[in-house]
Every structure is written in C-alpha cells, then in structure tokens.
Amino acid sequence: MLEYRAExxxxxxxxxxxxxxxxxxxxxxxxGRFGLTPVDFVRYFLxxxxxxxxxxxxxxYEFEKEVVxxxxxxxxxxxxxxxxHHVASHLxxxxxxxxxxxxLVGFFFMLYPQAFWIPSPARFxxxxxxxxxxxxxxxxxxxxxxxxxxxxxxxxxxxxFWFLFYLFLSGMIAPLKMFPAPVRQVLVWTxxxxxINFPASVLIGLPVEVGRGLLVMLGWGVMFFVxxxxxxxxxxxxxxxxxx
Amino acid sequence: xxxxxxxxxxxxxxxxVKEPGIKGTxxxxxxxxxxxxxxxxxxxFQIEPGEVVGFLGANGAGKTTTLKMLTGLIYPSAGRVxxxxxxxxxxxxxxxxxxxxxxxxxxxxxxxxxxxxxFKINAxxxxxxxxxxRQRVGELTEMLALEGKLTQPVRKLSLGERMKAELxxxxxxxxxxxxxxxxxxxxxxxxxxxVREFLREYNQRYGATxxxxxxxxxxxxxxxxxxxxxxxxxxxxxxxxxxxxERFAPYxxxxxxxxxxxxxxxxxxxxxxxxxxxxSVRFLVQRGMLTRxxxxxxxxxxxxxxxxxxxPVEEVIGRVFRAGVVS
Numbered sequence: 143m144l145e146y147r148a149e150x151x152x153x154x155x156x157x158x159x160x161x162x163x164x165x166x167x168x169x170x171x172x173x174g175r176f177g178l179t180p181v182d183f184v185r186y187f188l189x190x191x192x193x194x195x196x197x198x199x200x201x202x203y204e205f206e207k208e209v210v211x212x213x214x215x216x217x218x219x220x221x222x223x224x225x226x227h228h229v230a231s232h233l234x235x236x237x238x239x240x241x242x243x244x245x246l247v248g249f250f251f252m253l254y255p256q257a258f259w260i261p262s263p264a265r266f267x268x269x270x271x272x273x274x275x276x277x278x279x280x281x282x283x284x285x286x287x288x289x290x291x292x293x294x295x296x297x298x299x300x301x302x303f304w305f306l307f308y309l310f311l312s313g314m315i316a317p318l319k320m321f322p323a324p325v326r327q328v329l330v331w332t333x334x335x336x337x338i339n340f341p342a343s344v345l346i347g348l349p350v351e352v353g354r355g356l357l358v359m360l361g362w363g364v365m366f367f368v369x370x371x372x373x374x375x376x377x378x379x380x381x382x383x384x385x386x
Numbered sequence: 387x388x389x390x391x392x393x394x395x396x397x398x399x400x401x402x403v404k405e406p407g408i409k410g411t412x413x414x415x416x417x418x419x420x421x422x423x424x425x426x427x428x429x430x431f432q433i434e435p436g437e438v439v440g441f442l443g444a445n446g447a448g449k450t451t452t453l454k455m456l457t458g459l460i461y462p463s464a465g466r467v468x469x470x471x472x473x474x475x476x477x478x479x480x481x482x483x484x485x486x487x488x489x490x491x492x493x494x495x496x497x498x499x500x501x502x503x504x505f506k507i508n509a510x511x512x513x514x515x516x517x518x519x520r521q522r523v524g525e526l527t528e529m530l531a532l533e534g535k536l537t538q539p540v541r542k543l544s545l546g547e548r549m550k551a552e553l554x555x556x557x558x559x560x561x562x563x564x565x566x567x568x569x570x571x572x573x574x575x576x577x578x579x580x581v582r583e584f585l586r587e588y589n590q591r592y593g594a595t596x597x598x599x600x601x602x603x604x605x606x607x608x609x610x611x612x613x614x615x616x617x618x619x620x621x622x623x624x625x626x627x628x629x630x631x632e633r634f635a636p637y638x639x640x641x642x643x644x645x646x647x648x649x650x651x652x653x654x655x656x657x658x659x660x661x662x663x664x665x666s667v668r669f670l671v672q673r674g675m676l677t678r679x680x681x682x683x684x685x686x687x688x689x690x691x692x693x694x695x696x697x698p699v700e701e702v703i704g705r706v707f708r709a710g711v712v713s
Contacts, residue, residue, distance in 0.1 A: 215459050216494045219487055221479035222511045378475075379461040382399060382454075 160190040161250075163315060176320060182346070184257040186317050188250060189342035194314070195243045196236055197277045197337065201228045202301045205288035209381065210295050218378075225285065232281065261345060268352065272341040275359050280337050282363060286370040292377030313339025319348070330354070333362040387471065389563055389595040390433035390456060395465035397426040397451050425451040427619040428465070433597060435562075438589055440610035440627070441599040444707040448619040449599045453565050456597070457487045470563055483512065486561040490571030493540075493552055501536045501543075501551040505558055512559035519558075526554045530584055546577030553581065557588065564588075566598040570605055582608050603699040615706065622706075627699075635702040638676055639695045640669045645688040656683055665690075670697075 164187030217224040311334035458474030472481035615623035657669035
C-alpha cells in the first residue's frame, strides 16, 4: 500500500512546472513593465498549480487501452454508461490528492508569507464553480478525442497534439494578460484560457468577464458533448471487442 | 416466444493486410489494403426459455463473434437478432438487466480488493436493494461453496475460486439469459464439476436460459440437451448431442482380446485397425455393419473378450472440426 501513497505524492510534485515558471516570471516582473506585480505572478502560478492538480485528466489513456484490449466489453454489458467508471476514478483521485496539494500550498506560504492572501467567500465560491466547470470541460474534450480510439487505435496522438496548444494558450506558461491584444481577442472565444487562466484569475482577483466566460465554457461544453455522443454511437458500431 | 432468435445473422470484419518486411510496412503505411473476413455467415437458430444449449466449434469458428452479437457488444453486418424480445445492440437498460456474459479468460473483479467490494459496485449498478443484495450473495455463495473466500483480495484466490467469484458477480442481478464463453477454462476437474453443478442448479432454480461454449466436452454432455455446431462461420448442426454423434460418427469401436497375437494383414478384413498391442486390438466398424462384423469375428477368430463402445465425444467433435462440413 505504501507504493500508492508514494505515487500520489510524486504525482503532486510532478505538477510543479507552474512553480518553476513562477520563479521565472517573478524575476522578470521585477522591472515592473508587465502591469502585474511580482506578487501577482506568485499568486497566479500558485493558482495554476492548484488548478492543474484538480483538472488533470487521463481518461484517453484508459479508454484507448479498454478499446484496444477489449476491456470495454464487460462495461458495455452493464446498465450504466461506461463513462461513469472514469468519472468516479477521476473524482476519487482528486480527493486522494487534496491533502498533498493543500500541504504544498501551506508549505509555500511558509516560505513566501508576503504572497499570502484570502479570497472573499463569494469569490472563492465562484472559483469552485469555475474549477468544476474547467475540469468537466477538460474531461469532455479529452473523452471526445478518446472516441477516435474506435477507428485509429492510437487516439492518444490527437491528445498529444492538442496538448501543445493547451500548454501555450491556456495560460499555463504565462497569464493571458501577457499576450498581445489581437491574440487575446481570438483566444477568449476558444476553450483554452477557460481551462486555466480563467479560474486562476477568478481566484486571485484579476479582472475577468465572468458572464462571458461561463457562457463560452458552456457553449464549448455543449458542443463537445453533442460531438462526443455522436462519435460514441458511431464508434460502437465500429467496435469489434478485440480479444474479448 | 423464443428467448434467443437469430435470423441470417452475419458479421464481416475488415482486416488490414500487411506483407512482412520493410517494403510491406511502407506499402501498408501509404496504401492500406483490407480483406473482408466473414466471421459469421447467415446463422439462424432459436432458443426457447429454460433451454441449456451448447455452442461448439473450433477456435476461430465464429462462436465468440456470435455471442458478442447476441449480447449487443458488436453490430451485426446483416440479419436479425432478438434476445428476450430486445434488439441487443440498442443495449436498453431493461435488456441488460436480463442478460449476462461470462468469459472464462476475462475477469471483471477488481484484482486488489476482496470480491465482496466488486459485488457491492455491481449491486449499485444494477440497482439492487440492500436486502436483495444480501440475500442473493448469501444464496449464490452457498450454491458455489464460496463461504469465507469473499473477504480476501481476489488475487489471493485460486483459479477455481476466482472463476466462481466471477460467476457470482455476473449473476448477482439474477439474469434470465446466460451467455457463457468457456466458463471452465483452465480449471481442474473438481472445479469444473463444481461450476457445472452450479450452472445446472441455477438453470433449474430460476428457469434461466443458457448458451455455453466449452472445449471440455464433459461440460456439454453434462449440461446440454441440445448443441449448435458452427464451422467456419456457418451453422452446420442444430439438434441433440446424440443426434450429432449419430450423424458425424457413424461407427463404433470394437475392442477384442485374442488368445494369441495376429498380423495386421490377417485382421484387416474385419475393419479399420485403430490400435494394436499384442493380442489386444481396437477396430473402427461402420455402424450398419456392426452385427455382421462382430458375428464374423466371433466365428473366425479366437476371441477371449469383446466389447463395443461409442467413440469418445472429443474424438468425434475433433473429426468434425478437422473435416468441416459433413453432409
């Protein structure tokens, strides 16, 4: 049982890219020409770290294996959509991660007490809602790509390609505010910034258009949901239950 | 109404073909060629409620593909299927509540947890009440003689115990139609008998319909009044097991013990010699000629002992698998 716990701890640690970037950006912000203070950067990347902890999704890896190895079959025979197995495993893993993530945040504030802040309850509540939506959207998008496993057996390549855009356009590398205005105007209509930049900005109190943000998330969510169900139905006709 | 109805059921798989070697790989990358494999061809049969039917065929004959179409896992290329009145591929909840599929080589129990935990999940998925859950687990545990085994991690169970636990998990929702693919695969003789007895009891107690495949003929002879025989995707026999033997094995085995050994040439006129060891000889004799040949042997040879037996079922089935369609 020790392995599981050690693995969880390592997972939490491996999400530390935002913490490295935090160092880079705070250094760069000393000059003060970004419109964000060094403390803003510290809080932003801490928020990014937290959001990554709770929105990491791996359903495509599991799903692809299930399709290729035929392990999807027994689940198809149960009167419950197989997606709920994945949702349950993601949610329970979230819970298992929580203590590690919180401990890391606590440890962080011990090192940088000047960055400490407490968001207002209303803001925090909004953050939680946006965080849940961000996870749901990320899950839905990846699960939709996973459907291609019915045809290609290497659906992961799609996810890897998509991840490049996610990495640069979601705000993981830099806050959206740092992007040139024309780029930003396009990006706000894509799903990317809503997966990281939007919830992070809500949490640390950067100005955001909450209404538009929620609507765009909802719009993409509906679109991916419809696409997902359509692919699911077509994919099942394609499914031959290899080896099972 | 039949529980299982298949009419002209067919399944064609496209299979990518690749020549070996680098050239083949490049070609495969640029222009992939597919070959259509007809796994199941125009199969039709009906199974009535409460019947136990054996599904026979060599590896790759199309048994599993047919089972997958009957359970709704794969979409038939042509034909009509109804199971318990439903179209399987639609996978309506009411349909799924009534069927189960057990595959001997696949497991659904969670490896690191006790089987009871997996049962709990299944109970929740199938919407069993706490009372139903307890009553059914109790009843099935007793029928399967699994007392005391269900609280230890699944990986600590023996293969036989695990298979029984798999059966329990698959039957918790009390399905009326059971599709069993090699349920006794790899089990020792005792465990095989245990599973067999259990299936018989389940069939009698709940009136469930069972379609089962097995490579162990003992499973089939013990459980099935009727067998379906599939060869290269086509159904070539549907009827009683005895009828199958009559049709595909129109011969008997005659074993004689002589006072002294004789040469092969001397014995050949009596029938095909299957085995010869000193004065003991085993002949294969056409059924129609049996009495005449036996009378001739008794008259012309110095026979100490003579027995007539049916050839073993495995042997007959093996011959059918090898020879294919026998008209």
